[in-house]
Amino acid sequence: MTSTATPRTDPALLDSLRQDLADAPFGVDEVRARLGDLAANALGREQTLPARRAVAGARDALGVLVGCFGLGLPTAADDLARALPRTGVTGAVTLGIVEPHGAHVVATCDLRPYGDDEGRSWWVASDPTDHTRTGPLPVDHVLGIGGASSTLASWTPRTRVARALDVGTGCGVQALHLSGHADAVVATDLSRRALGYAAFNAALNQADWDLREGSFLEPVAGEAFDLVVSNPPFVITPRSAGVPLYEYRDGGAAGDAVVEALTKGVGAHLAPGGVAQLLGNWETAAGQDWRERLGEWVAASGLDAWVVQRDVQDPAEYAELWSRDGGHLPGTSEYEALVGAWLDDFAARGVEQIGFGIITLHRPTTQRAPFVDLVELTGPVASPMGPTIVAGLAARDRLAGMDDDQVLDTAWTCAADVTTETHAAPGASDPNVIVLRQGGGLARSIRLDTLDAALVSVSDGELTARQSLIAISALLDLPTGESLGAGAALVRRLAADGLLLPG
Ligand SMILES: C[S@@+](CC[C@H](N)C(=O)[O-])C[C@H]1O[C@@H](n2cnc3c(N)ncnc32)[C@H](O)[C@@H]1O
Structure with missing residues (x-):
């Protein structure tokens, strides 16, 4: 249809x-x-x-x-x-x-x-x-604003840029956002119908986009951008007979190969200082950690990488979601056949879990080793998340250029939205669990040991981390060398996510 x-x-x-x-x-x-x-x-x-x-x-x-x-x-x-x-x-x-x-x-x-x-x-x-509407969707359906569109729009850095690219623009929702902070917007899609809607929406909203028909990054060969966003057709779909391939969600490759190829290939189109942000699903095989697979992809990109896994489903949950999404109703034989095809497909590759998340890649402006940060955060986060991404990239960029001595010789201040929570066993005079909670941004909660808690509590911008750690290790009777090593690692972790700020 x-x-x-x-x-x-x-x-x-x-x-x-x-x-x-x-x-x-x-x-x-x-x-x-x-x-x-x-x-x-x-x-x-x-x-x-x-x-x-x-x-x-x-x-x-x-x-x-x-x-x-x-x-x-x-x-x-x-x-x-x-x-x-x-x-x-x-x-x-x-x-x-x-x-x-x-x-x-x-x-x-x-x-x-x-x-x-x-x-x-x-x-x-x-x-x-x-x-x-009723019944299964036509395969060339052009999606409106969905949950994934809103997630990407929320997480995108809204810093002013010269050139921005939206890969798989659909009706142009990301391009509309980009128009607010990019001097020029290029948007690509394989679907002529999607580009028809994008052209209509651009004209209706008096936006001027360079719309290009073609697959993924092919229409921008040889071009560089300051910001690339993509809510790509990332759904993992069995390539078996009877399973419809919807243009809006299937990129025409087996497994998670679409997201892998974009992650590895987008760097060729990033100007120095440029950021690419992609949504995606990725497969995790039995006995594997999702970070291994994503770690390989981002290493191949050669870029700084910050990946946040936001959700995890097992193969049955995933099959149910995407069988229903096409308009097939649970209980019908078509629905059961689809769920069965998905289960077979995942089983053939030994897939145990399917992750969903946001991949943020950054091309550094200086010659240094790329940073790689792969985190799982499934709880609520700030909205919009763009400002957190801007601050987090700047913090990671800065930290990647500092050795541990420089980290230790900086005075750090605990951010205003950070609190500690202490828990003690009934009747105990001292807490045995100390948790640091971030009010905004990624809403991190991080369990601290006694040394960590003491370092955070004295981080008010007066003393350097080294001065504080030397005093704390003397008080707690800990070897100074070990305290400095552990302290530097903690400061890096907290500073990357904005719980500790320099100065
Ligand atoms: C999930 S929709 C995203 C639409 C919109 N950007 C958003 O954020 O809501 C994925 C889009 O990718 C397009 N697409 C599918 N295969 C593609 C390919 N090989 N190259 C470029 N775009 C493709 C689809 O037509 C669809 O518009």
Whole structure:
């Protein structure tokens, strides 16, 4: 099954549509207020009934637009004409965003307001979402804003850059964010339909992107960027008969080879100081640590690497998730066949776990050995995470250029959002567990021994780490050399994630 044409980019009609949507006003906050929290929250869980009830019989512009473009409801042509007075029904049909059905129109796409944490707002068109349609998705479905899109957008550093690249742009959601802080945005996709939506969204939002058709990095051969982002088609799909390959999630390679190839290859397109950020799934075989596999990939990139594993699933959980995602219902024979194919595929490679996470790569500006940091953090983190990534890369860059003597001869200050928690066995006078907790950023919690806890407690920017450690080891009757070694390692760990700050 394949989909219909994508909307057209008629400049005059898009001017009218933009003004109509702004006048409605068809904005994120306005839509939430119109629906009410209950319906808006349900819609976030892909449950449409409360929202359908909230806009049933609506005649107001906002209610009509939500019903038509957010919920895919047949809409009276007269109501749409009033909601889009400049564009009109004829204009909307000419743009290809609705189709006439007698006295009604039906949206051919999902169109919704979208915004960032800085107060920027856009409208994003994509194929109608899963929850406004029935049956399996067409294989050339163009995804709207999903959970993975939002995760990547949250984690991306928003530092001003000259040239940014979005690999696998889809409807252009990452490119919209990049437009806010990049002088030039190049976006690639293999799917012509995705590029059709991206062109429509760029024009509707008055953004200027260089859209290129082709596979992954091929369309940018020989070019370098300051920032590369990609929410690639990272889903691991069996290459067996009867398993559909969706363009939006399958990159056409077995196992996790798409993410591996991007991780290893993106460095060729990073300018000095440049950052690449990719989302991905990776396989871990029985008896392996996920860090071994990721460690090999990032070593091959030759870049600084900071990988955060955010989630882990076993093969059955993974198979269930992606069998359902295509619109197949549990209990049907098609669904069971798909889950079986996934289980066979993972078993053939001995895969025990599938990780999901964010790979951040950085090309240093100086000649030094790359840093590699592979961490598992599955709990809640700050939102947005971009500022944490910017600070974390700067801290790791600085630490990678310091030897242990320089780390020890620096005075460190405990960050303002760090607290300690102590636990003692009932009746005990001294704590036997001390945990350092970070309030923001990665929300790290790190168990400390007595030496660590003492070092952190005196880190107020007055004494260097070496001075503190010499005094603490004398007090605790510990060998100074060992204390200095352990202290330097602890400072590196805490400073990388912003729990200790220089000065
Ligand atoms: C998960 S979607 C991401 C869309 C969007 N960037 C986002 O963040 O929501 C992956 C995108 O990669 C595209 N894609 C699939 N195979 C590709 C390939 N070989 N080269 C480039 N893009 C590809 C798909 O068409 C789809 O638009």
